[in-house]
Amino acid sequence: MMARFLPILAVAAALVLPLATSNTYFHHLLVLWMLYSLLALSLNIIVGYIGELSFGHAAFFGIGAYTAAILGMNFGFPGFPGLLMAGIVAGAFGFVIGYVALRIEGPQFVILTLGFGSIIFTTTNYWVDLTRGPMGISNIAPLGVGAGFELSSALDYYYLSLLLVVAFAYACHALMLSRTGRAFIAVRENAQLAASLGVDVFRTKLLAFVVATAVAGVAGAIFAHYLTVITPEVMSLNYMVAILIMVIVGGRGTIAGPILGALIYVGLLELLRATGALRMVIFAALLTVSVIFLPGGLVSLWRRFADRSTVRTARQAQVEAGE
Amino acid sequence: MTILSVNTLTKKFGGLTAVSDVDFEVQPGEILGIIGPNGAGKTTLFNMLAGSMQPTSGTVHLKGQNITGMRADRIARLGVARTFQITSLFPALSAHDNVRAATYRTKKTGWMASIFRTATYRAEEADVDRDAMAALHFCDLAGHADDNAESLSYGDQRRLEIAIALAAKPALLLLDEPAAGMNPEEGQRLVNMIRKIRDNGTSVLLVEHHMRVVMGVCDRVVVLDHGEKIAEGTPAAVVDNPDVIRVYLGREAVSA
Amino acid sequence: MEMELVLLTQQIMNGLVNGMTYVLIATGLTLVFGVLHIINFAHGEFYMLGAFFTFFAAKLLGLDYISAGIVATLGVAVLGILANRFFFWPLRKEHEFTVLLSSLGLALLLTNGGELIFGADPKYVASPFADGIVPLGPVIVTQQRMLIFAVGALVLVLLYLFIQKTRMGKMMRATAQNPEGAALTGVDIRRVYTVTFMVACGLAALAGALVGPTAMIFPTVGTWAVLKGFIVVVLGGLGSIPGALIGGLILGVVEALAGGYISMGFAQAIGFSIIIVVLLWRPNGLFGAARRA
Numbered sequence: 079m080m081a082r083f084l085p086i087l088a089v090a091a092a093l094v095l096p097l098a099t100s101n102t103y104f105h106h107l108l109v110l111w112m113l114y115s116l117l118a119l120s121l122n123i124i125v126g127y128i129g130e131l132s133f134g135h136a137a138f139f140g141i142g143a144y145t146a147a148i149l150g151m152n153f154g155f156p157g158f159p160g161l162l163m164a165g166i167v168a169g170a171f172g173f174v175i176g177y178v179a180l181r182i183e184g185p186q187f188v189i190l191t192l193g194f195g196s197i198i199f200t201t202t203n204y205w206v207d208l209t210r211g212p213m214g215i216s217n218i219a220p221l222g223v224g225a226g227f228e229l230s231s232a233l234d235y236y237y238l239s240l241l242l243v244v245a246f247a248y249a250c251h252a253l254m255l256s257r258t259g260r261a262f263i264a265v266r267e268n269a270q271l272a273a274s275l276g277v278d279v280f281r282t283k284l285l286a287f288v289v290a291t292a293v294a295g296v297a298g299a300i301f302a303h304y305l306t307v308i309t310p311e312v313m314s315l316n317y318m319v320a321i322l323i324m325v326i327v328g329g330r331g332t333i334a335g336p337i338l339g340a341l342i343y344v345g346l347l348e349l350l351r352a353t354g355a356l357r358m359v360i361f362a363a364l365l366t367v368s369v370i371f372l373p374g375g376l377v378s379l380w381r382r383f384a385d386r387s388t389v390r391t392a393r394q395a396q397v398e399a400g401e
Numbered sequence: 402m403t404i405l406s407v408n409t410l411t412k413k414f415g416g417l418t419a420v421s422d423v424d425f426e427v428q429p430g431e432i433l434g435i436i437g438p439n440g441a442g443k444t445t446l447f448n449m450l451a452g453s454m455q456p457t458s459g460t461v462h463l464k465g466q467n468i469t470g471m472r473a474d475r476i477a478r479l480g481v482a483r484t485f486q487i488t489s490l491f492p493a494l495s496a497h498d499n500v501r502a503a504t505y506r507t508k509k510t511g512w513m514a515s516i517f518r519t520a521t522y523r524a525e526e527a528d529v530d531r532d533a534m535a536a537l538h539f540c541d542l543a544g545h546a547d548d549n550a551e552s553l554s555y556g557d558q559r560r561l562e563i564a565i566a567l568a569a570k571p572a573l574l575l576l577d578e579p580a581a582g583m584n585p586e587e588g589q590r591l592v593n594m595i596r597k598i599r600d601n602g603t604s605v606l607l608v609e610h611h612m613r614v615v616m617g618v619c620d621r622v623v624v625l626d627h628g629e630k631i632a633e634g635t636p637a638a639v640v641d642n643p644d645v646i647r648v649y650l651g652r653e654a655v656s657a
Numbered sequence: 658m659e660m661e662l663v664l665l666t667q668q669i670m671n672g673l674v675n676g677m678t679y680v681l682i683a684t685g686l687t688l689v690f691g692v693l694h695i696i697n698f699a700h701g702e703f704y705m706l707g708a709f710f711t712f713f714a715a716k717l718l719g720l721d722y723i724s725a726g727i728v729a730t731l732g733v734a735v736l737g738i739l740a741n742r743f744f745f746w747p748l749r750k751e752h753e754f755t756v757l758l759s760s761l762g763l764a765l766l767l768t769n770g771g772e773l774i775f776g777a778d779p780k781y782v783a784s785p786f787a788d789g790i791v792p793l794g795p796v797i798v799t800q801q802r803m804l805i806f807a808v809g810a811l812v813l814v815l816l817y818l819f820i821q822k823t824r825m826g827k828m829m830r831a832t833a834q835n836p837e838g839a840a841l842t843g844v845d846i847r848r849v850y851t852v853t854f855m856v857a858c859g860l861a862a863l864a865g866a867l868v869g870p871t872a873m874i875f876p877t878v879g880t881w882a883v884l885k886g887f888i889v890v891v892l893g894g895l896g897s898i899p900g901a902l903i904g905g906l907i908l909g910v911v912e913a914l915a916g917g918y919i920s921m922g923f924a925q926a927i928g929f930s931i932i933i934v935v936l937l938w939r940p941n942g943l944f945g946a947a948r949r950a
Binding site for chain 1: 696753754769773884895929937
């Protein structure tokens, strides 16, 4: 069927997309798209699969970015192992914070994650000795294995992050076809029933949280190496909300949704650059409208279109039953 | 071996004793009913057995293993499945996915195996589908496999709950007022289904209000009143017990 | 009195006054959650609007500070009715996250809309009480801060009487306990929604009008306000008004002490650190009832 080949087509299109132009600014936008896709996909594990709303995700992106930057700067840690370390450090923070916060659910969990995010943001701003404070860290070395092989152009970073997005998207797809993934969804849909079937609800949520935060950390590390500059701004409330917008507007609980959401975010940010402050108003309106009228996000439009025939038959059946 | 053995189980809420020194056993292949008027402590007892409430004192053993006060998910992993008094499903998922989620206990492969599509993973997933379809068939729901749980009729939803519990392949099935809200025809269908479950080797404990269901299906009945066990025996013997007539059937007759 | 002790007393005094600001902000937030089970991310924006309306009412209508503050409070209370009518009432049957996220959208709309309309540059609300000083033994407090404290205390008493004694207050309490049951017994849920939002937004605006003269105001100040509000309500217990009072005062004092003895920068993180510790100890907050996983 069509749906089987769609992902392959999408990957093929993503592979040739940057070749359409040599405009490096366009390539830059593509890199941002891919890094935000990775970030949004990771938040989707929490928001979409286990159904908890986290406002602290930008903090883990930032922790990954700072880990990579500090390890490289202070300890001469090379790039690629640094990515792994960034994931481990962010995941370790995720473990500790998840261990505390996931004991509580609903609105209090949302506010707790907001709290942890704010604490990490504030600490990064004021722990000048380690993080250089609000000025941030600059001159971060590009990713490479020694001096011989380095990622130098935006195109290089695009293909690296595309590779990671495809790999993680596949992992999410496999998750949903696994026993672990069924436990995630069971916890989201009805935690009490899930527990009665033998699912350890807390451990399941914690696993999801740690995976999500670790992947956010890796995305942050690439972001730091790519931009060569990192400031606490990436952990601010604006970023926290931005990632959430990507996941919700694109479509939580799906794989295409967060990637589409990241594209819309990067694209609209660019298109609306001239409008200044109005830009955020438009984003806010987009969030509100999509939450109210399109709770499944933009990807649900496609599904609605694809399902139209089945919906019609269901309705016909109803009519017949009514007669 | 005795499937479930309950000894001097007690639950106190502040000064109030909801369940007091209750003892009983469930034998393999047995259907045990727990009845009693409203407020007799049936639900409290049930919740302690299923792990959603901590007993104040007393013990619960499952096949000789002490499970007193264990968390619900751990008791479930030892082979106890339950249904809920108020319909509890995964409403947004299809009936088939509802039941597939319930195979969690009996399977082992995780996320890694599914990423690499190992042979064990593929074999287990085939099992999951087969077990799920079997449970749906058993509960006459095969025709609704692709329907969302929330779109099913009330009777179908109640049977889907049982299908979910059965897909976990329990040694002991706990049913919390399964006939609540059912019409007589649906009740009869339920009675037949519970018998079939027992015939397939699962012991059943049911807490029930509907006398017709209890009398029709149970091998033995435990009667509670004010948290205490006042009678135990075959349905026929219990119905003739003067205490039972006084506290339960008498009151029912008055209220009916 | 010794210098050290005077300093400490002064800091606790400042903390209590700041805390009363938090109490005013948090009371509306906790009221909306307690009665309607809504987490309103846009609550801080009504605080921001209260401060800006006071500024513009004084500037454009030529009103004195007190009249401007009253006009602003009433104006924002009306906005609260509109926000309920167009945002919250239509979403009353949706999942709590849908409501939470759309209130976040409303917050962003108001902040950035405010920036467009009011401009991003800071404004200063003039008040005749801003510079007057009240000596209280060895410590000093400005008249404005005394006003905040006095009005805050008065408003809490009035709110308490309103909820306990009036018919509307009874309907709100009934709705808080069981919305369906309340509707069945003849409570007009729609009016409960309207009044709750009117009161909550009015309280936020009053806080903005009172606090405006003590600091510069920016369109982004609502974010600050709602974060403080969240800390207070989670600390005190979501939905509990006594909790908001105690929680707000605790937060104010702890922040003042932390700012004085540790560092101003970290004082921001202190509030969140407190609630994390408190929630570990009491998942429901000091006065509330939360669900535990």
